[in-house]
Amino acid sequence: MYDKCINLLEERGVGLVDIAQCVLYLQKQHHPEIEEAEVIEVIKNVIKKREVQHAIITGITLDKLAESNSLQDDVLRDILINDKSLYGIDEVLAYGICNLYGSIALTNFGYIDREKPLIIKTLNEHSHMCHTFLDDIVGALAAAAASRIAHNAE
Amino acid sequence: MYDKCINLLEERGVGLVDIAQCVLYLQKQHHPEIEEAEVIEVIKNVIKKREVQHAIITGITLDKLAESNSLQDDVLRDILINDKSLYGIDEVLAYGICNLYGSIALTNFGYIDREKPLIIKTLNEHSHMCHTFLDDIVGALAAAAASRIAHNAE
Amino acid sequence: MYDKCINLLEERGVGLVDIAQCVLYLQKQHHPEIEEAEVIEVIKNVIKKREVQHAIITGITLDKLAESNSLQDDVLRDILINDKSLYGIDEVLAYGICNLYGSIALTNFGYIDREKPLIIKTLNEHSHMCHTFLDDIVGALAAAAASRIAHNAE
Amino acid sequence: MYDKCINLLEERGVGLVDIAQCVLYLQKQHHPEIEEAEVIEVIKNVIKKREVQHAIITGITLDKLAESNSLQDDVLRDILINDKSLYGIDEVLAYGICNLYGSIALTNFGYIDREKPLIIKTLNEHSHMCHTFLDDIVGALAAAAASRIAHNAE
Numbered sequence: 310m311y312d313k314c315i316n317l318l319e320e321r322g323v324g325l326v327d328i329a330q331c332v333l334y335l336q337k338q339h340h341p342e343i344e345e346a347e348v349i350e351v352i353k354n355v356i357k358k359r360e361v362q363h364a365i366i367t368g369i370t371l372d373k374l375a376e377s378n379s380l381q382d383d384v385l386r387d388i389l390i391n392d393k394s395l396y397g398i399d400e401v402l403a404y405g406i407c408n409l410y411g412s413i414a415l416t417n418f419g420y421i422d423r424e425k426p427l428i429i430k431t432l433n434e435h436s437h438m439c440h441t442f443l444d445d446i447v448g449a450l451a452a453a454a455a456s457r458i459a460h461n462a463e
Numbered sequence: 464m465y466d467k468c469i470n471l472l473e474e475r476g477v478g479l480v481d482i483a484q485c486v487l488y489l490q491k492q493h494h495p496e497i498e499e500a501e502v503i504e505v506i507k508n509v510i511k512k513r514e515v516q517h518a519i520i521t522g523i524t525l526d527k528l529a530e531s532n533s534l535q536d537d538v539l540r541d542i543l544i545n546d547k548s549l550y551g552i553d554e555v556l557a558y559g560i561c562n563l564y565g566s567i568a569l570t571n572f573g574y575i576d577r578e579k580p581l582i583i584k585t586l587n588e589h590s591h592m593c594h595t596f597l598d599d600i601v602g603a604l605a606a607a608a609a610s611r612i613a614h615n616a617e
Numbered sequence: 618m619y620d621k622c623i624n625l626l627e628e629r630g631v632g633l634v635d636i637a638q639c640v641l642y643l644q645k646q647h648h649p650e651i652e653e654a655e656v657i658e659v660i661k662n663v664i665k666k667r668e669v670q671h672a673i674i675t676g677i678t679l680d681k682l683a684e685s686n687s688l689q690d691d692v693l694r695d696i697l698i699n700d701k702s703l704y705g706i707d708e709v710l711a712y713g714i715c716n717l718y719g720s721i722a723l724t725n726f727g728y729i730d731r732e733k734p735l736i737i738k739t740l741n742e743h744s745h746m747c748h749t750f751l752d753d754i755v756g757a758l759a760a761a762a763a764s765r766i767a768h769n770a771e
Numbered sequence: 772m773y774d775k776c777i778n779l780l781e782e783r784g785v786g787l788v789d790i791a792q793c794v795l796y797l798q799k800q801h802h803p804e805i806e807e808a809e810v811i812e813v814i815k816n817v818i819k820k821r822e823v824q825h826a827i828i829t830g831i832t833l834d835k836l837a838e839s840n841s842l843q844d845d846v847l848r849d850i851l852i853n854d855k856s857l858y859g860i861d862e863v864l865a866y867g868i869c870n871l872y873g874s875i876a877l878t879n880f881g882y883i884d885r886e887k888p889l890i891i892k893t894l895n896e897h898s899h900m901c902h903t904f905l906d907d908i909v910g911a912l913a914a915a916a917a918s919r920i921a922h923n924a925e
Contacts, residue, residue, distance in 0.1 A: 548721075548767070549721070549767065549768060549771055551719055551720030551721060554720035554721075554723065554724060555720055558720070558723065565705055566705030566708035566709055566712070567702075567703070567705060567708075569708065569712065569723065569727060570708060570726070570727045570730050570731060571727065571731075572724070572727055573723060573724045573725065573726055573727010573728050573730070573731070574727050574728050574730075574731040574732075576724050576727070576728075577724060577725075577727070577728040578728075613702070613703065614703060617703055
């Protein structure tokens, strides 16, 4: 299941290094000394959690079904394809990940979800693909890893 | 969008009366005097919230896609068809509804999700259909309505 | 900090064995074979989490201040002393614990918070003491441990 | 209870106008046309919710007790006085407010909690006072109001 998640993320254009860059973006103020290799290990541990894996698979499956016009519900398809700003189920799934890592993860997610740096920005610019869930999943994985790093540092 | 949600629930075997019965089940200790017609009005107001509607449409779409073997992901399909007990995304969506109605809604959801009375029991017994998300959505709608009734009563 | 939490719980009448009994109550259907000693180890690990410790200390401090009439706010004191059913900050703190252990923990908490078995019942019957936060903290610790056991069992 | 909350906020240095400024800060990109008077009405409605009132009273009481050295627990007092970054119960209370207003509120809170603009910055600079809970409460009230405005605008 872990391998499947890594492959799904890769297939959709997100490598562990891309997520690590987001973690470094979140942590540069507080822990400028942290290195990418270390961050990647933390991200891997986040993705090893069963609830995280379920969120990744469910969210990416919805993105892909919307993209290939296979959702069998036109209202939901329109919402996902256009990433309507008042649709919040993608964030609900993301909070399902962040909640496991405590309040620091939630705050980090809110920040990165608004700033949309790096790979999150790239995902949002892919006009012919649907990344409604994926961009929030990436933000949540980065926020969760950043929270773990902050707790471990103390 | 409201009508679409009511129709989706009906199509999947859940009427407003079924949800009202769950609310009465949750409230009978505290507010035995409350009547079904009143409860139905509260449930309608819950379903008028945009975030609730998004949860209903997303969850039921996933159930239907799993049922018709159209999810295009066999791992997720197996999880949904078998309603694996450690898959928690259905509860995550349900909490997305309950959170809007405060802590009483969350507690009520936990109780009804474990007791599985009435229509929730019926949904779980449909072996040839997939109601992995729907049973939690019904529980969340009932829990949200029960919370609103408790707050209004004071 | 861990020792302080264990001592605070003891001082307020809650031993690890009392919490373990609540976990066994939650798990008896699913894992009847599990033993108390094993459960206690899981509970200890829950209490080792920094965010859990902060919830324990904050909640019990509020209970003690209400009890000794030292809250310096009469409205809040009345609410806590009477454990008003619509006051939900005790549950909000409890969810802060449960969220770290995923959706199964939240569901278990809702159930145990409504059934109020064992030590939770005892705490609620202490009419001359204030356990508004403590009973929810105990429920959350038990629900978190039960969730961890369910995930480990698979 | 509503009046008590408004007075408590005022007493601690936070007027409705200060919160409105934070809402405008959050919304200026999306709804630059919105006016302060309108925003203040939305904030008042947020503060009319019972669960919001309970969070305000509980959080500010803890701040005041820490400040006046009356918490009767030195560990908790040190944490609150120093606003330790890994103490997350203040955010947990804030999420108790934001959750009532959906995922947009949570995201807005994460952003404003990290940027700390305006009155939130001022509160954090009061070295002789304790605003560990208040700054998060103000952020949560602003985030909740911003979410309500976004939903109403559609």
